Amino acid sequence: MGSKQVTEKALSMLKSLPRLSLANLRDNPGSKITQKRGRAQHGGDKHGAGNKGSGQRMNYMRLGYETGNNPFYLRMPVELTYYKGHHLRREYPPLSLHQLQSLIDKDRVDISKPIDLASIVKTGLYTFKPDQNQFGIHLTDEGADIFTAKVHIEIQWASEQVIATIEKNGGVITTAYYDPHSLFLLRNPKKFFEAGLAIPRRMIPPPDAIEYYTSAKFRGYLADPEKISKERVKLAQKYGYKLPQIEVDSNYEMLCVRKDPRQIFFGLEPGWVVNLKEESILKPKDEELLTFYAS
């Protein structure tokens, strides 16, 4: 009885194992010598090293050395603290209000729906690199005086002037943090969905960004909504405009939509599997998964 089970198991294992083919054959490690120093017409002469100098002698100069000149990187006096830790800082590639207005005018973004990072990237006119410490959009105030669109926008960094401009036009603005992994998903959702994975949770911001994303003044996504509404009134008084009433707006429901701090895509919750081929959404039912994705 037992031996039969074992043989069956072995057989099923063997069946699942790949067949031997040219695609999975490989040389023994170290059995192949790849580099050859060709002679005569087979790459002879200088052997790709060029004529004289560092190339031939392989005594390459150290980085930044300029053969005796005062090197560029030492030519200017430096402020030692100015660039300190710059390679670790978060970067937010800018998008101006003028550019945003242009995108809206050209119908590249739909303002009848909430705009987020994914919809801006989808225009094809804004890119960022999550692998190079770039964390999304910094909406700048260039073109604030000609910005007229009423939008519900979620960006990663904004100044007071920008917030005032958006709110003056009756729009809603939120600053939200996404961890690099979520940024990859937002940049190319199709690629992620085709990997056949469940949507992950969005992670919390790092300690040095917590103050910004919890402040009502900068409309942080972790701020208290009541405080935000107070700040809206305060900002309107400061900049001297009449705050349009959102409650009586025809798009009130659209303007009120907010992402959960754990949510990455609008309308999709963490833990769901999206299949583009079948145009279906699969939701988990397992208790453990549900608790994991709710945490």
Next chain:
Amino acid sequence: MNLCIRTKCLRYSLINSFYRFSTTTEVVDQNEKVLIDDSDETKVREDEIEKKRNISRLSTSHYNIENGRKPYEEPKHWTHIKLKYYRKMYGKYGSASGVDPNLCWPTKEEIQEKLEYESVAYPYTIQQMMKMAQEKRLADQQAIEKRDRDVAAKFEKLQQWKKELNDKVAKKAAEVHAAKERKERLVEEVRRHFGFTLDPRDERFQEMLAKREKEQKKMEKIAKKEAKEKVMIAKLQQQNVDLAGQTAK
């Protein structure tokens, strides 16, 4: 050859034209049964025809991908039996890939690993971080205020310190000036003694100078002693006066 085809064409067209002019219509049998032959033989034949129709010269896998099917029916490589590949096949080809969609969610081990990673990567909750940020801001503010207070306190004393320093410098300068003057006077006296200008490096001059200096020192000593005595006498007299005053009372 051409002629032949032409004759054929002519013949067909002629027949067609005859049909067109005929008065009776063709009878179409509505109840005609369509027979689908699905015997093995026909199937094999159909397959062969299909095979011949495929003139793309693509490999099977590429042909499959091109036609929206998953490339391999059975694994060809060790990566083809990995979870990641199964998930990818489901993500790309849906349930037609034959992959159980349950595989799309993380396994128990993956969840545990993820939770462990998160406990290290995100050690603080949002509330804790907010509190820490608040404390840091407060501490920075207090440090700035303390520095401001220190500077203000020092600024109050600045004028006094300036005066003290200036006095000290002036005193030192006066001392140096006095010493220089004395020396000059001595030299002048020596010169007067000899009655003619003598080289200061001359031996006689040096001798005389030493002598004069000695005298000067002696005089100074005596003057000092006298001054001391004077002070003492004045003190004694004062005491006497005081005593007299007390007794008178």
